[in-house]
Amino acid sequence: MKRFLTRSPRFQGIRFRMGMAMAIALLPILVLGAVQAQDEFRRQSIDRQADLQQAAGRAAMTAKARLDTATVLLEALAPEGNGPACAERLSSLVDRVEGFQALYRVGTGGASVCGGAVEGAAADVDFRDEVWFQRLRRGETITVGQATRAVSFTPALIVGVRWERPRGVFAGAMAAVLPLQDLQPDLADRSLPAGAQAALTDEAGQVLVATDARAFDLRRGETLLGWVERARQGESATFDAWDATGEHRDYAGAALAGRDVYVVVSAPSPGLLSWARLNPIGVLLLPLAAWLTAFAAVMLVSERIVIRWLDYLERIASLYARGRYSVRPVQAANAPSEIRVLASTLDSLADAISTRDGSLNESLAEKDALMREIHHRVKNNLQIISSLLSMQQRALKDEPAKVALGDTRQRISALALIYRTLYQSDDIRHxxxxxxxxxxxxxxxxxxxxxxxxxxxxxxxxxxxxxxxxxxxxxxxxxxxxxxxxxxxxxxxxxxxxxxxxxxxxxxxxxxxxxxxxxxxxxxxxxxxxxxxxxxxxxxxxxxxxxxxxxxxxxxxxxxxxxxxxxxxxxxxxxxxxxxxxxxxxxxxxx
Missing domain, CATH: 3.30.565.10 (Histidine kinase-like ATPase, C-terminal domain)
Incomplete structure (x- = not known):
């Protein structure tokens, strides 16, 4: 029994076990709250990516409007591209129209016939090896490409418009150089999340210009090419990845000009604790509060209804263990019915033990009295024998016989002394x-x-x-x-x-x-x-x-x-x- 009592009562008691049972019973509430938080987290992530996608689409539409403006201008200038004042006219337009770095009239061989450019940009350039020019020669009406260092000293795009003679004969092209900085999406959009960044990429997924290049430098050698390929196929233009700084970000994009230039918008992904920005009271705090309240209620109720009465009965039982059977568990009259039954059982047990102890004590007293009487009578009998031997000893004349009887009488007296010692002692057994x-x-x-x-x-x-x-x-x-x-x-x-x-x-x-x-x-x-x-x-x-x-x-x-x-x-x-x-x-x- 002592081996079991040495265990810690804190973790072995009824109160702790009832609390754990209630906690386990209410655990589905917490699980449901966690599932709801996870679902809300997933919806938030989807909404976040949708916001990014819409922001990328709006940025692409704004930049595309600039490109469409350049295309209309080039189509209007195409019929007048062979005049003697071609270079002066194009230079004047570059100076007066904002957002143009250079304008070129390109011949059928790819060399510029005339051109006008801002200070520092080349006026005479050969475009015969440029991809955008080759695509115009093959029959495309409008193309967009990245400007080389020979054309622009800053990152820029070239917009080319095919020029044809009657019957569709290729007669050259008109080209405009647009700085990428002017086409970059505006981060002042209020619908963008905090920490959003934007960039323009080419068809190979290479970043042409970005508000923060680190946000588009992906870890583990990943590139944006996979996203570009999905965007070409009309698939979802959203994805998530880790950037070079170790931050997890969401990405969304849209095509800017055909399949040549793309807009990408990026924002930090919501963390594991993003539920705090959702509805923490309804999603998690209320279930957690209900769980804690139920657990505390079980602990308090078990203390008031069960534990304190068990402690009371334990004190009564400890008094019984010390032999104080006169104490009765009278206070248990106000306890629950089960406790009252247990108290009544202890009361009956105390009565039974008291009755049995009284009977045993009477029996022991009677036995003790009988044993003392037996020892007393044995001692008296031995003394009578000793007295008889003493009388016989005095009657003898033979000295050796008298000595022998004397020794025998002494031995009998010693035995009589044993019995006298026993019945006179407190313990007759020793x-x-x-x-x-x-x-x-x-x-x-x-x-x-x-x-x-x-x-x-x-x-x-x-x-x-x-x-x-x-x-x-x-x-x-x-x-x-x-x-x-x-x-x-x-x-x-x-x-x-x-x-x-x-x-x-x-x-x-x-x-x-x-x-x-x-x-x-x-x-x-x-x-x-x-x-x-x-x-x-x-x-x-x-x-x-x-x-x-x-x-x-x-x-x-x-x-x-x-x-x-x-x-x-x-x-x-x-x-x-x-x-x-x-x-x-x-x-x-x-x-």
Whole structure:
């Protein structure tokens, strides 16, 4: 359960999941808004290209009017082109008529017969190799071409008109040179988008003149030739491309004069955020506001209707986990019906647990009383047996028999002491070995105190709360060790008795030291006491031995496996610096 509670409640709670569900449910609104914005964006792009196309058409019509004016003038001058004052007349027209750089009368061979030009332009030019002149010779009535450097020092167009004699015989041509700067489209048109540029191109897609040449210098080696070819075939005259500066632009164009000169108008393409210039409130902001409002409403409603009641029930459940079943979720009476059902279930659960706990506590109290009564009766029975043995001992005349009965009586008294310790303790299932050793040794020394010299005792024991089954062999071993010291070390002289009980992790040591003459038994021969001590040590999975004490005397030592234990009953033992904790909540302390 704790593993699941460690997850972040922010992303695992009901409120977040309900909010995400509502957000997903309302997502089509945002998608619809995005689709509408994209459709509006596409329509804007189409309208933009249409505006450019219309602007290009208007620019072409304006420039074409200039060309038509030049054509009418040339047709009017053609019959008078052979007069003696041809050059003077043409020069006078160039000076008086605005927009003409030069006028020429061209013979059948392509050389100029006469001409008039502004200052800096050539008056005598040979046009025999010019494409426009070759087309006139082949039969075309009017042609337009790009003027060479020999004709004009600035970019210009040549308009040629075929001159024929009767019966259609080619008699030469009249030509006019028009500066391209005068034919360039006007960017003052209000229908043009911001950043629009214009240019004139020839039939090969080469820019003749432009307001900003960078706008018509396309990236990746592209040219305007493809657009010119589509315009010739009557296809759409609009397209988009990237210019040399990296800006994406829309292009539109129209033919200016037949298939010789074309007008191209360019403007920056609308960006991805062009929807801001359309209708941002209706297209995107309203759907987004509806989505955010619904999401916030779900979060708020879930907090007021669900989350706060779940938090309240969680606090009630945490009180139940600590055993406070008297608290009832009375505030849930104002909650939604589902929450009230859950609160009623918790209330019923608390009642059931309280009833069960009361029954269990009564049973445990009854069981505890019975166990204490049993321990008390066992202790009384053992004392009765000990009293009977004492009476029998006094009736005997045989000294060895009296000693044997005395030893038996001591062992029975030790067992009786175990049961007395259990029914007098707070926990009848365990006993503290330290308290038991103190009382048992005191009882053994006190029993012999009136029969001979004084024997003093000193006890140093660690606390170890163990099961009575393990305490019995330990008590019987201690009875044998103390009795052995009383018989052999203190008989007729008294002395000092030291009892030490140490817990060293998995191993415990119980020692009984006297200040007598030392071990008296012959090697290889063990008495009944030694045999019993070894048997009791084996019951504790240990070993017993008698060794000389360093300062004289004998040490009876038993090293055994530390029994399973619970925490000691003495709180002071938990504060000892040398406390040892074993797995399974076992605690060992020194005192």
């Amino acid at each position: 006993a503290d070995a330290r308290d038991f050793i103190n009382e048992l040794v005191g009882q053994l020394v006190a029993a012999e105190s009136g029969r001979g010299p004084l024997v003093t005792s000193a006890i140093d024991a660690d606390s170890l709360v163990v099961d009575p089954d393990k305490l019995a062999p330990l008590a019987l071993w201690l009875v044998e060790a103390v009795s052995n010291a009383q018989k052999h070390a203190f008989a007729g002289r008294g002395g000092a008795l030291q009892v030490r009980f140490r817990v060293h992790g998995d191993t415990s040591v119980l020692e009984v030291e006297d200040d007598g003459p030392g071990p008296q038994e012959e090697p290889g021969k063990a008495g009944v006491g030694r045999t019993l001590m070894g048997a009791f040590a084996k019951q504790l999975r240990g070993e017993a031995e008698l060794i000389p004490a360093p300062g004289g005397g004998t040490i009876a030592r038993m090293v055994f496996a530390t029994p399973e234990a619970v925490r000691p009953t003495d709180p002071q033992d938990l504060e000892r610096s040398d406390a040892v904790v074993r797995p399974g909540t076992l605690t060992r302390t020194r005192r």
